Amino acid sequence: MNEMSSSTSAARPSGVDPNLNSNKLQEREALRSAFVWLALFVLLINGSWAVYRFQYESLPLPLDAKQAGKRGFSEVSAMEHVKYLTSLGPHPVGSDALDAGIQYVLAESNKIKQTAHWEVDVQVNLFHAKIGANRLSGGLFKGKTLIYSDLKHVLLRILPKYLPEAEDNAILISSHIDTVFSAEGAGDCTSCVSVMLELARATAQWAHGFKNAVIFLFNTGEEEGLNGAHSFISQHPWSRTIRFMVDLEAMGIGGKSSIFQSGPSPWAMETFAKVAKYPSGQVVAEDLFHSGAIKSATDFQVYQEVAGLSGLDFAYTDSTAVYHTKNDKLKLLKPGSLQHLGENMLAFLLQSAMSPNLAKEVSHEPGATSEDRTIYFDVLGVYMVVYRQRLATMLHNSVILQALLIWTTSLLMGGSSGAISLGLACLSVALMWIFSLSLSALVAFILPHISSSPMPYISNPWLIVGLFGAPALFGAFSGQCVGFYFLQKYLKISFSNRVPKLPSRTEDNLIKWEAERWLFKSGFVQWLIILVLGHLYKARSTYLALIWLVSPAFAYGLMEATLTPSRSPKQLKVTTLVLGLTLPVVVSSANTIRLIGTIIGNMVRLDRDPGSMPEWLGNLIVAIFVAVVVCLFLVYLLSYIHNSGAKRPFIFFSCALLGLSLVAVSTGVFPVYTEDISRAVNVVHVVETTGTSENQNISSYISLFSPTPGKLIEVVKNLNDEEFSCGRNKTLDLVTSTVRYGCWSSCDTEEGWSKSEIPILNVEK
Incomplete structure (x- = not known):
């Protein structure tokens, strides 16, 4: 033992503190621990x-008509509809562009009728809705009564020729042709309409084996307060035969179309999870949407609240910032987006339309289905987990x-x-x-x-x-x-x-x-x-x-x-x-x-x-x-x-x-807005009159205001010599919103445009 101690002591360099090696060892261990934590953080x-990339960015390859066949879904064919409808530019209710869009959808529906399977009956109807009043009890339009008239919808009903009772039980597929006044609507919702047209073409080759009818509703007036869906449900005779509905929407443009509302019947969610090729849906999105955190509404609300229907609501949510802006353009629509929704919907339609007991499966009693609500979420866009609230309650209690x-x-x-x-x-x-x-x-x-x-x-x-x-x-x-x-x-x-x-x-x-x-x-x-x-x-x-x-x-x-x-x-x-x-x-x-x-x-x-x-x-x-x-x-x-x-x-x-x-933010290294994602600024020509009919005072000006928080000083700089002044010194009530901050210009009002002409702004960029 003494010899070992001596040799050990001799091997240690003279003048070196024995605690030094120990400190270095601790430092080395600490450094290793730092590396491990960093590796864990980077791994996370x-x-x-x-x-995220796998679940939301991986889209199926678009198929052309030859690859899809007569009974498959072709994104290439659907994109032809998108190209035409977006070429019309913005087509809000009351515009000539919308009339052209309606006529195009009507013509394409008639083509589907002519090329349908010989044992399939395809009925096309151009429905002109009468005047009506839409008042909903919840959501974005709660407490508002919306009056509408002169709305036109295209309807296409597909059912087997030799099973007349099929028309008494129908599945509704719905979306809207109209856009907001500022957008060509490639995402909202031309993409949906185009998917429906291609779905209808493919469905017309399968329907001879259906037990139920399928109705495709191409409505107008959705952007005016869900009036299109309301006018159809309250006025069209086919609405009484509907047992189940699917609404297609967009809160952005392209990507995967996911389910964000469902129910109250659990049958549809369970069926979709079983047959969808690329299942996508999150109950988290449904809870968030119903909380009111996202200020929006879809036709799904009308079908549930007014007609008492059960259903599914799909939406595109990529590039949400372009929603309802001029940047809702065709170039931002990712390849594979339409193929993803189309293949999922075609598989679901075939399964549900062939169900012999559709009315029984989707029936529900109000107030008695809370434990039958579904919890659903997809795993990597490959598999969808669906189970009912009853099972969730048992799991939660147990855990x-x-x-x-x-x-x-x-x-x-x-x-x-x-x-x-x-x-x-x-x-x-x-x-x-x-x-x-x-x-x-x-x-x-x-x-x-x-x-x-x-x-x-x-x-x-x-x-x-x-x-x-x-x-x-x-x-x-x-x-x-x-x-x-x-x-x-x-x-x-x-x-x-x-x-x-x-x-x-x-x-x-x-x-x-x-x-x-x-x-x-x-x-x-x-x-x-x-x-x-x-x-x-x-x-x-x-x-x-x-x-x-x-x-x-x-x-x-x-x-x-x-x-x-x-x-x-x-x-x-x-x-x-x-x-x-x-x-x-x-x-x-x-x-x-x-x-x-x-x-x-x-x-x-x-x-x-x-x-x-x-x-x-x-x-x-x-x-x-x-x-x-x-x-x-x-x-x-x-x-x-x-x-x-x-x-x-x-x-x-x-x-x-x-x-x-x-x-980086303070120096403006990164632009706040780009060509594809820009701030929404509304430009309104306001004419105010006061006094009696014999002695009227007319004031006319252009008002700029934006739903994006922040001043408009930088925006005004891009208006060439228009003499805008910005502030809170004037409040405007524009019916749909109250403008508490904005910019005004009455430049050149003395030249007469205040009474008869629409003023022209000189915009640099």
Whole structure:
């Protein structure tokens, strides 16, 4: 032993502190830990983006007529309809362009009638709706009575010739030909109309085997307040034969058309999931839409509320920022978009139209179907999960009960020390939320003061990673750090009372590892609370809380957990995190990215009464949503950073990213708007008259206003010598909205255009 000690001492260089090698070893271990945490973070980000690309960006190859055959769906054929209808330019109700569009759809419907299978009866009807009044009890038009008249719709009914009873049970496929006054409507909803025409052509070759009729309704007046659907349901005799409906819509242009409303009958959702080739649909989108967060409405509401029908509502949601703007153009329609919807709808139509008991399968009793509502979501656009609320209630009850039993058992075995540790861990979660929301919201208030636009990220959505993601992430980490500090302090006191006394370095490591475990387990508490609340309020999106609780908890139980209080804690395994987060990331990351994009796109139309909202409100909505995503989905990952060498680089990176993003926004490096994504600005010629008929005072001016928050000073600069003045000194009531901020010009009114002519603006760009 003495010889070994001597040789060891001789091998050590003279003058070297024996603690130096130990410090270097610790630094090396810390560096490795930093690399591991960084690798996990990069894996999460890249994995989430890869899931998004696969789930929403992968579209089927377009088929031409020869490839599709007489009974298949051809995007190339459908695109011919899109090209013609968009060539008409904007075609709102009352325009000559809309009349031309109606005549085109009518002519194409007659072609389908002539080329249909000889055992199929195709009936084409041009329906001229009489005057009517549309008053809905909910949604965007709640409390408004909309009067309409002189609406024209094209109807096409397909049914087997030798089964006359089929016409008494019909499936309705509906969309609208008309557009808003400013858009050619490639997305909203020429793409839908074109898909329907191609679907009708293919269906007319299959219908000899149908047990039910299929009605294609090409309506007008949707953009005026869902009047087209209302006039058909209330006036057309075919409406009484409809047992089920499908509405096709667009809140953007192209991409995958996904289900975002369904029910109340679960049959359609279950059938679609069974037969769709590229299933796409999220109940999260339905919950969000029904919450009123997205200010929009579709014909689906009329069919449900007025006619009591069950159905499905599909929508394109790519490039939401171009919705109802001049940029809703053909060039933005991605190849494969029509093929995706067409093939899904054709498979669903064939299955449902051949059902011998359609009326019975879709029947429902109002108020008696809450437990039969469906929870649905697609996995990577390949498989759709559908189950009913009744099963969801059983799952939630089971998981909540088991979670409470496990926590109660653990706390009883851990005693007061375990209860206090859990409380401090939950404190870290609360601080995480407070710090994250506060820092992200602070940036939201700063942006309007440093940028020409209060929302400078609309055409470059990735900027929110630096503007809101960085402060939200830094805030979440800071909040956890404070909780981690107090948790360590308490555990040190708790460990000091243990017998036997442990070596100082060993005790410090055990305290850190124990605190890390409590932080990880605090994520379970967070998701358990959300699961309980969602269960109580019957929110169908609660399946996300179930997955984010069960999967990490199962991984922790498999790799880490023990109920033996005498066992010393160890550092959390990387495998635990990877196993626990794989399923939640696959199920929810793509939808989160898509949802953020949709929210940003809707910022273009946020201020429905221009000037009534503060400029920072849009930023605050985005900032809060980003902070919520960070706190919900990164609570487990952040617990791994506190015992690594990644803390300082992480803080530096977050602050640097935020700083660079703010500098880029303030200097205008990235344009707020582009050629394809621009701000919507309404231009209205206003003529006001006061006084009596004998002594009238007429004032005439041009008003500019925008539903996009922010001043119009930069817009006015692009109007050549038009003498616009902007401000809040004049409020306009334009029936559909109140303009509290806008710009006005009465230049050249003395030349006479105030009474008879439409003024012309000289626009530079």
